[in-house]
Amino acid sequence: MKLSEFFVTGEPLIYAGMVAIVLVTCAIVFLLTYFKRWGWLWREWLTTVDHKKIGIMYILSALAMLFRGGVDALMMRVQLAFPDLNFLNSQHYNEIFTTHGTVMIIFMAMPFLIGLMNIVVPLQIGARDFAFPYVNALSFWSFFFGALLFNISFVIGGSPDAGWTSYTPLAGAALSPGPGQNFYLLGLQLSGIGTLATGINLMVTILKMRAPGMKLFQMPIFTWSTLVTCFIIIFAFPILTVALALMTIDRIFGAQFFTLTGEGMPMLWANLFWMWGHPEVYIVILPAFGIFSEIIATFANKRLFGYKAMVWSMILIAGLSFLVWVHHFFTMGAGAFVNSVFSVSTMLIAVPTGVKIFNWLGTLYKSKIQFTTPMLWSLAFIPSFVIGGVTGVMLGMAAADYQFHNSYFLIAHFHYVLIAGTVFACFAGLEYWYPKMFGHKLNQKLGKLSFWLFVIGFHITFFPQYFLGLDGMPRRLFDTAPEWFTLNFISTIGAFGMGAGFALFVLNIYYSYKTSPREKTGDSWDGRTLEWATPTPIPHYNFATQPTVKELDAFHDMKKRGETTYDESKLKPIHMPNYSGQPFIMMGLLFFSSFALVFEWIILSAVFLVAVLVMMGIHSFDYDDGYHVEVEDIKRTERQLRGLNDEHTGS
Amino acid sequence: MSTQEAKHTPLEYQTTHGQMNILGFWIFLAAEVVLFSTLFATYAVLFGRTADSPLPSELFGAEIVLIMTFLLLTSSFTCGIAIHNMRQGQVKPLIIWMVITLLLGLGFLGFEIYEFMHYTHEGATLQSSAFWSSFYVLAGTHGLHVTLGIGWATLLIIQIVKRGLTPVTSQKVFIISLYWHFLDVIWIFIFTAVYLIGMVV
Numbered sequence A: 001m002k003l004s005e006f007f008v009t010g011e012p013l014i015y016a017g018m019v020a021i022v023l024v025t026c027a028i029v030f031l032l033t034y035f036k037r038w039g040w041l042w043r044e045w046l047t048t049v050d051h052k053k054i055g056i057m058y059i060l061s062a063l064a065m066l067f068r069g070g071v072d073a074l075m076m077r078v079q080l081a082f083p084d085l086n087f088l089n090s091q092h093y094n095e096i097f098t099t100h101g102t103v104m105i106i107f108m109a110m111p112f113l114i115g116l117m118n119i120v121v122p123l124q125i126g127a128r129d130f131a132f133p134y135v136n137a138l139s140f141w142s143f144f145f146g147a148l149l150f151n152i153s154f155v156i157g158g159s160p161d162a163g164w165t166s167y168t169p170l171a172g173a174a175l176s177p178g179p180g181q182n183f184y185l186l187g188l189q190l191s192g193i194g195t196l197a198t199g200i201n202l203m204v205t206i207l208k209m210r211a212p213g214m215k216l217f218q219m220p221i222f223t224w225s226t227l228v229t230c231f232i233i234i235f236a237f238p239i240l241t242v243a244l245a246l247m248t249i250d251r252i253f254g255a256q257f258f259t260l261t262g263e264g265m266p267m268l269w270a271n272l273f274w275m276w277g278h279p280e281v282y283i284v285i286l287p288a289f290g291i292f293s294e295i296i297a298t299f300a301n302k303r304l305f306g307y308k309a310m311v312w313s314m315i316l317i318a319g320l321s322f323l324v325w326v327h328h329f330f331t332m333g334a335g336a337f338v339n340s341v342f343s344v345s346t347m348l349i350a351v352p353t354g355v356k357i358f359n360w361l362g363t364l365y366k367s368k369i370q371f372t373t374p375m376l377w378s379l380a381f382i383p384s385f386v387i388g389g390v391t392g393v394m395l396g397m398a399a400a401d402y403q404f405h406n407s408y409f410l411i412a413h414f415h416y417v418l419i420a421g422t423v424f425a426c427f428a429g430l431e432y433w434y435p436k437m438f439g440h441k442l443n444q445k446l447g448k449l450s451f452w453l454f455v456i457g458f459h460i461t462f463f464p465q466y467f468l469g470l471d472g473m474p475r476r477l478f479d480t481a482p483e484w485f486t487l488n489f490i491s492t493i494g495a496f497g498m499g500a501g502f503a504l505f506v507l508n509i510y511y512s513y514k515t516s517p518r519e520k521t522g523d524s525w526d527g528r529t530l531e532w533a534t535p536t537p538i539p540h541y542n543f544a545t546q547p548t549v550k551e552l553d554a555f556h557d558m559k560k561r562g563e564t565t566y567d568e569s570k571l572k573p574i575h576m577p578n579y580s581g582q583p584f585i586m587m588g589l590l591f592f593s594s595f596a597l598v599f600e601w602i603i604l605s606a607v608f609l610v611a612v613l614v615m616m617g618i619h620s621f622d623y624d625d626g627y628h629v630e631v632e633d634i635k636r637t638e639r640q641l642r643g644l645n646d647e648h649t650g651s
Numbered sequence B: 001m002s003t004q005e006a007k008h009t010p011l012e013y014q015t016t017h018g019q020m021n022i023l024g025f026w027i028f029l030a031a032e033v034v035l036f037s038t039l040f041a042t043y044a045v046l047f048g049r050t051a052d053s054p055l056p057s058e059l060f061g062a063e064i065v066l067i068m069t070f071l072l073l074t075s076s077f078t079c080g081i082a083i084h085n086m087r088q089g090q091v092k093p094l095i096i097w098m099v100i101t102l103l104l105g106l107g108f109l110g111f112e113i114y115e116f117m118h119y120t121h122e123g124a125t126l127q128s129s130a131f132w133s134s135f136y137v138l139a140g141t142h143g144l145h146v147t148l149g150i151g152w153a154t155l156l157i158i159q160i161v162k163r164g165l166t167p168v169t170s171q172k173v174f175i176i177s178l179y180w181h182f183l184d185v186i187w188i189f190i191f192t193a194v195y196l197i198g199m200v201v
């Protein structure tokens, strides 16, 4: 392979991207060297097994991915703003909508939510870490390197261009030769391993490590949503694993699963993809529901209305989410009977979703609302998401879907649910738990400004797209027609509004770091759940003594009774796991193995794979048992953080 | 836990960590069930799509597959004996039975490789049709699992030799035994759904 084929050449925008990457990398290397921070980076971050730090790394990566996916989106909107514009050619446009969709769902939405789960769930259940902290680090690095593999495709080898759904035969070796599609397959495969492991890890954590006394139906609602999400992950992700593997085997080893030759079956891919893909959309929406529920309860200053109904509707949604996948290809022609069955099951999902909407309204009803930024996101979510849901039900009517399918109506639908649901929740959750993570709040004024810019921009962008769809504009079109000009132009303006909102959000992180007052108590918002019972900054062992839980809203309950979770008389040495560089190295090797496979350098790929297996073997012999934090150390830490002096022992 | 209870709780369940590992592994097995179900479904959908390669009924023969089934089922049994010995705290028989288990597993693999070579020789390869692609990937994934299981169990036997039975080592051995039985169950499905049906249809 020639070097000019290895690197992507001939595109001015991509050259600019390369320059940007080189400059940023140099800047990072320079800063780390200049401030002598390499050791710190390795010791504190790359080797960490602490769920709080891993969560922060997830969120930082997700923000970077949101930026990348956002730049893709703006480029698409520029191209669509005027008919006959030649900002992006058709090939480049195809690549960009493919990477946009994949990055946003797999490398932005999921990691952002998993990051929040990482930080919050152990704290909410009164645990000291995940059930398997080492595996948690593995999961993070598998996501990180998967994302890296996918993202380098735009400078090395060329991006995939068959859509985030990668339908065959288009995505097969005959019609998409070259490494592009392999980047998609292996990037997702690599990060998928981590997602599955996180699902198992969090499930065991929630089932086994809850504070004494906390029954399942006393768990905070975000923890519940996480548990249900884990269930979906565990049953949906293996399907993706298989689907990706089969296409990889097709492309690289010449099998005939999805091909047009050898009696292969291209539509089998669509089925497998959506058997994972529909549950996947619920993987990214249920945690969002959990976040909004926490925030709404806190700032309405009320116990969540209909907690049990909320939990049961999530469980119902999780079950139903596996029974609706065909609604993504009603037009495939499976016949009236099959389409009717899936049409009905699709509409059934709207029922438990509606129940949740009414529960949020019920919580807000007659309450004294505090209009903080996280609360604003939550309030904006409710009506926006309803629009997305109602249009979803319209799409769910099989006969009507022949009209809507693959038009901008569909595009508007899923952006209404994904942005108003998942993205609003990520912002809301980050602002809500930010003081717990970093010891100060995000500035409310700037936060609100970014909120309004983003939300108004969002509606301006996507509301017109419903009408573009009804006017017949198909999705994945790189060149628009004059009759669609006005609505497209409006939509592009809105997109820049969202961009500005996001930029302000990121700016606010820096501004608040400089100016926000530091938190003095751990309880920044008069919270109701256990994460607010820890001091800020949270000691690495989270809870010096494990609280005993008697009710839902455990911390609210404790505060009423004048208790804290800290009881000095009950201090015992705390067992903690050691940090380890293995997860980083192991996943780094797997990255190289996958990278080699992308270019079909099979022997090299196998060599790296063997290295990974050797690492796993080494780990198997490693009986490192962690260490204990001594009582004296705990006492010193807690007294300092809680502002207790020696006379006032305990409380 | 009272000393009375402690006596009756198997070693691998005595620490919370052991319990969590075992629960986590059960959940992992649930994910594996989904993985194999997807492969079985793919196989079922692509059944009969042989294009112009040989039909399964022309190639599948009863003898070798029966021997393979016999080997793997017996290995599940010997694995059970090994765990029984572990519960009694007998290290030596544990190791002997584990080694027998692995030898049986190796035998199974040997026959499977022989089968695959035979089919390939007859013109049924991974590339020849959708049906054969799904056959090789389904049976091959199982075979790959057996291979990994053998490698993993070998490492555990070395650890038992070095450390004896502790809550940690016994929990590891217990988990691999779950894995081994699971692979046996999957094989029974492959035997019936793939070979028996493939022979008659």
Ligand code: HEM
Binding pocket: A165, A281, A282, A284, A285, A327, A328, A329, A346, A347, A349, A350, A353, A388, A389, A390, A392, A393, A394, A395, A396, A397, A401, A404, A405, A406, A410, A413, A414, A417, A418, A421, A422
């Ligand atoms: C009230 C519940 C919902 C219903 C009834 C519904 C229904 C549908 C239907 C029928 C389609 C396929 C339309 C077509 O291709 O012609 C669709 C597509 C889609 N929906 Fe929904 N949906 C609902 C909620 C959600 C949620 C909560 C999310 C994610 C957070 C979501 C994300 C998506 C995505 C990503 C697609 C299309 C992906 C693609 O083709 O690229 N939906 N929805």
Ligand SMILES: [Cu+2]
Binding pocket: A277, A278, A281, A324, A325, A327, A328
């Ligand atoms: Cu769907």
